[in-house]
Amino acid sequence: MKKTGIMGGSFNPIHVGHLEIAECAWKEYGLDEILFIPNYCPPHKDSSEMLDAKSRLDMVKLAIQGHPNYTVTDREIQQSLQSDNFMETEKLLNELINGNNKIIDQLHEMYINNVNAIKVEYEQKILELKYVCLPKSKREQVDRLRVEGQNNKAKIIIDNYNKFGEKVKKVEIGYNTFCKLVDLFDVYQFNATALEKNKDLILKLAYAVNLPNFLMPTYVDVILNQKEELPSSWYLYRKLTISEYKNLLSQENNKKIWSYLLNLVRKSILDKADIPILPIIKRKDLLNSIMTSFENEQYDSALIIIFSVIEGLLWELSYQVNKKEKVFDNDFSTMYDFKKKVKFQSTRIRDVIERTAVKNYLDPEFIKEFCQELYEERNPVLHGNWICSYECKQQRVCFIKKLFVLDYLLSTIEEVYQTNLFDMLDEVFNSEKINSSRWADKPSTSDCSRHFINVSRYVIQAVRRA
Numbered sequence: 001m002k003k004t005g006i007m008g009g010s011f012n013p014i015h016v017g018h019l020e021i022a023e024c025a026w027k028e029y030g031l032d033e034i035l036f037i038p039n040y041c042p043p044h045k046d047s048s049e050m051l052d053a054k055s056r057l058d059m060v061k062l063a064i065q066g067h068p069n070y071t072v073t074d075r076e077i078q079q080s081l082q083s084d085n086f087m088e089t090e091k092l093l094n095e096l097i098n099g100n101n102k103i104i105d106q107l108h109e110m111y112i113n114n115v116n117a118i119k120v121e122y123e124q125k126i127l128e129l130k131y132v133c134l135p136k137s138k139r140e141q142v143d144r145l146r147v148e149g150q151n152n153k154a155k156i157i158i159d160n161y162n163k164f165g166e167k168v169k170k171v172e173i174g175y176n177t178f179c180k181l182v183d184l185f186d187v188y189q190f191n192a193t194a195l196e197k198n199k200d201l202i203l204k205l206a207y208a209v210n211l212p213n214f215l216m217p218t219y220v221d222v223i224l225n226q227k228e229e230l231p232s233s234w235y236l237y238r239k240l241t242i243s244e245y246k247n248l249l250s251q252e253n254n255k256k257i258w259s260y261l262l263n264l265v266r267k268s269i270l271d272k273a274d275i276p277i278l279p280i281i282k283r284k285d286l287l288n289s290i291m292t293s294f295e296n297e298q299y300d301s302a303l304i305i306i307f308s309v310i311e312g313l314l315w316e317l318s319y320q321v322n323k324k325e326k327v328f329d330n331d332f333s334t335m336y337d338f339k340k341k342v343k344f345q346s347t348r349i350r351d352v353i354e355r356t357a358v359k360n361y362l363d364p365e366f367i368k369e370f371c372q373e374l375y376e377e378r379n380p381v382l383h384g385n386w387i388c389s390y391e392c393k394q395q396r397v398c399f400i401k402k403l404f405v406l407d408y409l410l411s412t413i414e415e416v417y418q419t420n421l422f423d424m425l426d427e428v429f430n431s432e433k434i435n436s437s438r439w440a441d442k443p444s445t446s447d448c449s450r451h452f453i454n455v456s457r458y459v460i461q462a463v464r465r466a
Contacts, residue, residue: 005034008076010045011056014063022070036060036072041203053077089206097195097202108187111209115182118213122178125224126171130158133168136377165372167223174220181215234365235404239264258397265403266291272410277417279316280410283309290406294399306402307378313409314349318358320416324423325357350375361416366408374405 005025011018014036022034038056050056057074064070089110096103131142138161145154190205208214272280273287286309293302318327326336334343338357350371352358359367 003029003031003033005029005031006037007034008037008039010050011036011038011060012045012050013056013059019063026069031069033069033071036064036070037076038072038074040077041207086206086210089210090202093190093195093202093205096190096192097199099192101192104188104191107209111185111187111212114210115212118216119179122175122216122220122224126168126175127155127158129171129224130161130164130168133164134158134161135372163372171220171223174217178213178216178220182212185212185215232369232401232404234363234369235408236261238408239268258400262400262403265400265407268407269403269410272407272414275410275414277414279313279413283312287406290403294403299395299399302399303402306399306406307374310374310402310405310409311349311378313406313413314353314358317361317409317413317416318349318352318356320413320420321356321358321361323420325360327352327356327358361412363408366405370405374402 005022007018007022007025009018022036025031026034038053038060040053041050053074054077057072057077060072064072089107092103092107092110096107131139134142138157142154142157145151145157185208187205187209190201195201195205269287270291273284275281286305290302290305290309293299293305322328325338328335329343334345335352335356336342337344337355338359339355344351344355346352353362353367354371
């Protein structure tokens with residue numbers, strides 16, 4: 001997918017600062033192109049100090065010559081100039097100046113209609129953003145209601161959910177700001193007398209009446225127009241080459257792609273099943289059972305096993321982290337919040353990975369996906385309620401994503417075990433102990449043999465402690 005940066009503005013005129021910003025964005029975000037969009041007559045600027053739109057457009061074209069990946073469009077200028085509504089609004093304002101005061105009611109009605117249309121459009125977009133951000137169980141509930149034609153009940157479920165992240169909250173704040181600003185803009189203030197004394201306001205007012213969405217904070221559109229991130233991207237970018245990842249982004253619904261990913265993660269999990277680490281060794285049969293159940297399309301059985309293994313591995317990881325940083329109290333009855341520096345009681349694995357030092361050993365995007373998505377699925381599965389519908393077309397893909405989680409946790413435990421082991425070996429064989437050994441200067445054959453035996457004993461003890 002092509003990554004395009006948008007550089008909008010009046011460009012009155014375009015200058016070096018604009019080009020430097022474009023260059024920084026190009027490098028920082030790895031963009032494929034930057035699109036410059038000069039506007040017609042922004043309402044927050046004095047039109048008497050503005051060059052005409054065509055001149056500003058021509059200057060942008062000249063400024064970006066020599067930059068093969070910079071392009072310019074006049075779409076916003078043309079939309080404003082050619083819009084029937086815009087031209088009609090400008091005509092009415094000129095009639096108002098000529099003494100037809102009744103026109104102002106018509107202008108006010110046009111403005112209110114345009115505002116209401118924008119509100120409907122954005123409220124629908126925000127509703128869909130919230131739907132995408134719902135946990136899977138809630139989305140399925142909404143889907144069922146929509147299929148049954150109960151859209152109002154579906155909307156109530158979305159509106160009543162109160163655990164949305166920062167993205168949704170930021171969009172809602174921006175939209176509420178827009179609603180306050182459009183209420184403050186009063187068309188009735190611009191009567192014939194006021195316009196007669198300020199004729200330069202006519203274009204601005206025509207723009208404001210016709211396109212009141214200029215009052216919408218820019219970041220609202222940026223967030224709403226963002227393409228959703230590829231599921232499990234925190235795992236896939238570790239496993240795929242750049243070309244493979246780009247191919248997946250453009251074909252994420254392709255069955256061949258997901259078959260390839262299944263073979264990739266299956267091989268990785270089965271290879272790790274032979275790692276000589278106790279938490280993995282004692283789950284080797286379970287790992288094989290997961291793959292067998294999945295291949296036989298016994299998804300319910302596979303789900304029960306995989307959620308049990310995932311939670312077990314997370315607890316094993318927390319015990320290993322506890323050897324380096326404080327996670328549990330001495331008797332393991334309480335946990336330690338590494339940010340607030342306080343003890344707390346909980347038996348939920350979600351609290352362990354969100355509040356303790358274990359959080360530092362896991363990818364933030366994995367934690368987000370586990371706590372907001374997988375944890376919601378885990379509860380009904382482990383408590384006897386199936387969540388996997390045999391009619392679900394995404395059933396196979398959904399399970400492959402859980403295999404990503406499993407493989408990632410196996411890798412993480414392996415890394416932490418290795419780190420703990422090497423730390424112990426460093427402690428056993430530090431330079432002070434080696435230099436103080438009585439054979440350090442002129443070791444005899446018997447001394448070397450004895451030392452080799454001691455080294456072997458230390459290594460075995462270290463491995464057992466790890």
